[in-house]
Every structure is written in structure tokens, then in C-alpha cells.
Amino acid sequence: MLETILSLKGVLLEGLGATLYMVAGSTIFSYLLGLPLGVLLYTTGKGGIHENLPLNRALGWIVNIGRSIPFIILIIALIPFTRLVAGKAIGPTAAIVPLVIGAAPFVARLVEQSLQEVDTGVIEAAKCMGATRLQIILQVLLGESLPSLIRGLSITAITLIGYSAMAGTVGAGGLGDIAIRYGYYRYQTEVMLFTILLLVLLVCLIQFLFGFTANRIDKRNRS
């Protein structure tokens, strides 16, 4: 067993690298899209600082539609768009396109939820101190919900590990691709198990690091 793994060391390392690249890249870009969208979902809602119910409803629809398309179908449906953006439809870089489109609505909802945890009294207090709306967003909403946002970030990254493995089976590379090629087509079960082990370790590591950071910076903890 160990020999098979060792003989595939290069392939596995490259696969792990590709997975990390896809997860990191798509996490970053899905927040670039999802974070502003989540803030907008919150601030345009009822009683929000930019209350605009028609816009809020429209955004809510877009997000819900985005979230209800199964990811595997999204990858296929987006192939022309992916070509347009990434110049190709295959490989880790191309996979980031559907990963981002799939994850951004999810991120928007997570961000919205984190912001909803902020005490509305604190927002009113900031208003009374003469805060502008931008100051309320940046310094009150995002500042006060930072630990919760970091916990959401860890959920997103872990979800994207799963999505990236799925993308791997349709040509994106990475650990999912290795599991299919070696574990399924060549009956090398040990390679399949090993990639699973790597993915589990990766998930645990992210969970631990982000969870630790979130607890560390959360000043609501008394110590």
C-alpha cells in the first residue's frame, strides 16, 4: 500500500497543490462577490440603513436561485462563460469560475446571517454619534461580526473543498480527479482512501485554524 502511495508521490502532491489553489482562489473571489452582496442583503432589508425592499427582494431571488442549482450542473452550464473568463474550460484555474459562481450566493447568506447577529441598538447608538452609513457598515457591522464572519469563512472553505473535488471529476485536476482516475478507473482503492484521508485532514486543519482564530479574537469571551 505504502509503495503505491510513494510511487504516486508526485501526482498526489500536485493534486493537493491544485486543490489548495482552487480552494484558496475560489474562497477569495467568492468573498469579493459575496461579502458586498451579503452586506447589501442586510442593509436593504426592512429597517436597514439603506432600506429598499424591491432591491432587497430582487437580490434575495438571485441568491436563492444561485443556491438552488446543483453544483455539478452549474459547472456544465457555465462552460461557455468559463471559456470567456478563463480562456479555457479545463484545469484548476478554469474551475475557479464555477466554484465562485456557486459559492458567492452561499457566502452572501452567511455574511447576512453574521450581520443579523449584531445588536441593532449598537447601530442606533452609532447613528446617534453621527456615523455615516459607510462608517456603520465598516466599523460597526463588519467590526462587531468579525468572529462570526471568520466562522463563516471556514464553512465556505470547507464547502469549497467538497465542490473542488466534484469539479476535479470533470477535468479540474486536484485530489478529486486523482480519486476518480486511480481509485475508480484503475481499482487502486488505497489511492482513493489516501485522497480521502488528505481531504479529511485538510477539513480538520481549516476547521481548527479558523475556529481557533475566531474564538481568540472574540472579545465577548470574558477571559
Next chain:
Amino acid sequence: MIQIENLTKIFHSAAGEVTALREVSFSIEDGDVFGIIGMSGAGKSTLLRCLSMLEQPTSGRILLDGVDLASLRGKQLLAARRRMGVVFQGYHLLMQKSVRENVAFPLRLAGVRRAEREARVDELLELVGLADKANAYPAQLSGGQRQRVAIARALATNPQVLLCDEPTSALDPLTTRQVLELLRELNQRLGVTIVVITHEIAVVREICNKVAVIDAAQFAEGGRTDEIFAKPASSITRLLLGVEGGRKHA
């Protein structure tokens, strides 16, 4: 000077209309420690929310030094807000920021430079007796200490008026006495006008030179505390004072 003229506030909710304030008029003079007292649901918090521009009056006006608050927009609105400090019943401190950062917050919003900000924060924390807690976080403080942080924060921009909603209702008798003492001292040392909303007659008796009694959304009576308490004209005041002859209140 704050003039409240025929202030009416009606809330429209699914359950129907609620008139929280009906044709309320009185004025608060500079340097006053002004008590607004009434039973639960009388409309006191609504009045404070109108004064702090969190709610728009349905009709009537609130004038701050002759300027109608409802007419303010943009920069003038922000400036007017900085002239009124608000201490909320639930404190509403930033939980992720230290005591120092909380007190510095209104100054940061106003674009005050760091060095000046720090000096002012030290001064304020000294004033409210919390210099040793500068680097603590709100979660690590007692209720009375949080109240002091909220007061220091509300004073940061040197407001001319300090609006306090039930500043002592969550505190024990000793801490209540200390917070009231602090408010009186702030009034005397800084000359800041203080408006205290409360349902406790003892708070008014302790620190307020003037009082307005609000009953069921309406102004019942008002004037100098000693006079009102010596000769209460309305039955609600007698009831609050616990004097014989006060009408039964549901």
C-alpha cells in the same frame, strides 16, 4: 435650549395605530438636569428617540437652539447629532472593542486625530472613574461600569445635551447613587444639560431641578421639581409620589 412643540408620534403596526405621544409641549433649558417621568408605556422612550432623531415626529416640532431637528440633512444632521450625547438603557457598547476604543469611537467617526483622541479618552475615563479599565472589554465589566463607559462615550464629542434613558433601572441602590452623583457632577463641572428618563421618583428627587410628567402619551404637568413634588396637580404625579388621592392606575 430644547423646545418640544405639540409633539405627536403615531406608530402604525399590523395590530393598528398606537399613539405613543399626543401633543406634548415643554422646554428644557440649558444647564438643566431635566427629569422625564411616567409609567411604563407612557411614551418616555419614544420621546427620547424623537429627541435623538431616531424617530421622525408624526407632527409637531423639536427645536434645538431654535433649529427644527426635522429640517436637518447631511452634514448639519451629523453635526447636530454630535451636539447631543445619548446613553441608552442597554448601554449598546461595541462588544468587540475595548473600553478605550469605545470611548474613542465617536471621535474617530468625527475624524479627530489620534493623539488628540487619546488625550481626550484619558481625560474622559478619568472623569467617570474608569482609568484603570481602559484596556478591558465590555464583557469583562459590571453593569455600573458599562454605564460609565456609555456615559464617557456620549460625552466624547463635548455635547451640549446628554440624553439618558433609564440610566439606573438596571443598577443596585449603591451603584444607582454613584451614577446619579456622576451625572450631577458632570452637569456642574461641564455645564452639560442632562435629560434623564426614568420611572423612579427617587431619581428625579435626587438630581433633577426640573421635571415633566408624562401619562398615557400626554404631558400631565411639569416645572420645578420642588414645586411639583410639594403640590402635585395631576393624579398621576400623586400616584407616582405615593400620595393619598392618586387615582388608581391599571
